[in-house]
Amino acid sequence: MSARKHHAAQLAIGQSTSVCVPSASRYVPTGVVLKRGAKYVIVADKSHWQDWKLDTDADGRDRPTFVQSMVSWALRCESGRWFQLIGSVGRSGEHLFPVGKHLQWTYEGQGGSRDEELHLFANDAWFAYWNNRGEINVTITRVA
Secondary structure (H helix, E strand, O other): OOOOOOOEEEEOOOOEEEEEEOOOOOEEEEEOOOOOOOEEEEEEEOOOOOEEOOEEOOOOOOOOOOOHHHHHEOOOOOOOOOOEEEEEEOOOOOOOOEOEEEEEEEOOOOOOOOOEEEEEEOOOOOOOOOHEEEEEEEEEOOOO
16 A cells, blocks of 8 residues: 655645545645645535534534533544534644634644644544544635
8 A cells, every 4th residue: 555645835825725524534634834824714515424423514513412521521622513624733733723614714823833734624532533424525725
């Protein structure tokens, strides 16, 4: 099995890229190297993904299930909802932020990591990605 070469670069103002975000992946690299002071619009399509048998879109679940509420300590991005689309500066988890279906966001050096590539994932308990299915397509545009 050969590894696929991954290339990341900064977007020019007005430039977009799209990425498929499988709900079973812990970090999905977008190929977008973030630029300090740049403003991005992140938009998810209308696709759905499933956490076990619970169907949801990129905005996640309004209310956790009983089981989810019992393991809320394991939710990767505490400020996000269960199964909401989450952004990450690099793969460290130092700076995670809720995205949902639509977010305009300015990168101001959050995370403090040398890896400044934007990653995305479905917000779930860190140990529970094995039962996730589906994928959502996301477009990232640099607007300023």
